[in-house]
Amino acid sequence: MYKKLFILFISVVISSALYAQKPKEVVFPNLPMDEKNEYITYTAVMNIQGTTAQQLYERGKKWFFSYFKNPTEKIRTDDAEKKEIEGFIRIPLMVPDKKGVETKVATIQYSLFLLFKDGRYKYTITKINEMATSYQGIEQWNHTLPQGKGANPADAEKHAQWLTIIDQEIKKTIDAMITGMEDKGLPAKEDW
Numbered sequence: 733m734y735k736k737l738f739i740l741f742i743s744v745v746i747s748s749a750l751y752a753q754k755p756k757e758v759v760f761p762n763l764p765m766d767e768k769n770e771y772i773t774y775t776a777v778m779n780i781q782g783t784t785a786q787q788l789y790e791r792g793k794k795w796f797f798s799y800f801k802n803p804t805e806k807i808r809t810d811d812a813e814k815k816e817i818e819g820f821i822r823i824p825l826m827v828p829d830k831k832g833v834e835t836k837v838a839t840i841q842y843s844l845f846l847l848f849k850d851g852r853y854k855y856t857i858t859k860i861n862e863m864a865t866s867y868q869g870i871e872q873w874n875h876t877l878p879q880g881k882g883a884n885p886a887d888a889e890k891h892a893q894w895l896t897i898i899d900q901e902i903k904k905t906i907d908a909m910i911t912g913m914e915d916k917g918l919p920a921k922e923d924w
Contacts, residue, residue, distance in 0.1 A: 758888040760874050761899045766858065770879065772871055773858040774902055778910065781851055788848040788913065789815045795912030796846075799905070808843075815848035822863065823901055825894060839863040840870070840898055844905075855909060857902055870898060 766773035780788065789812065796817060797803045809818035822841045826834040842860040846853060862868040871879040873891035883891065 758875070758892045760876050760892045761896045763874065763895065763899060765871075765877075770871065770877075771858050771869065772860050772874075773856065774906060775854065775856040775858070777852055777854045778913065779852045780913065783851055785815045785848045785850050788853045789817070791913050792817055792846045792848060792853065792909075795909055799908055799912065817846040819844040819846075821905075825862075825897060827893065827897065837894070840901075842902070846909075853913065855906065857906070860898065860902075870895060 763772045764774055765771070766775075793810070796807065796819065800806050800819070800821070803819075806819045806821055807817065808820050809816060811817075820841065821844055822839055824836045825838040825840050827837050828834050839862070840860065841863050842857055845856040845858075847856075860870050862870065869879065871877055872883060873887075873895055874880040875883050875885070875888050875891065880891070
């Protein structure tokens with residue numbers, strides 16, 4: 733009798749353990765890829781009619797200095813003649829735990845390029861990587877990409893969460909840049 737109960741108990745424990753080990757489906761964010769160099773890359777050309785390259789360059793520089801802390805440290809190239817700004821940006825990767833407390837798990841860095849021509853500008857955010865002694869591109873965290881196929885499947889949920897947070901932070905920066913590049917002007921004072 734005890735032997736049958738013991739066997740039943742063991743089979744229930746084993747079956748529940750096997751059921752618990754079924755991996756839940758992890759959804760990775762749909763990140764823009766540059767097929768040429770296989771980097772995650774955010775890029776677009778934005779048209780602003782009636783502006784010169786110089787005006788757009790000045791707006792871009794003004795936005796850069798108002799948005800980033802220590803902007804002179806982040807700017808790698810500031811070429812007024814070519815109308816180009818290149819920045820090297822570092823942001824902390826803050827991940828919330830189950831209680832909602834955010835903890836820094838890594839430092840993410842990327843290159844931001846702003847190029848200006850009459851009536852338009854182009855932004856490119858690329859070479860997004862974890863700060864380490866050697867280049868560790870975040871593409872390796874996306875288990876659906878060739879670079880991420882070798883990643884530990886147990887880390888898939890964590891990596892998907894990290895990539896989602898990075899994607900949100902970069903999109904927030906892009907939105908702020910687009911808003912900063914618009915000429916809102918100041919309303920004229922009514923002087924009656």
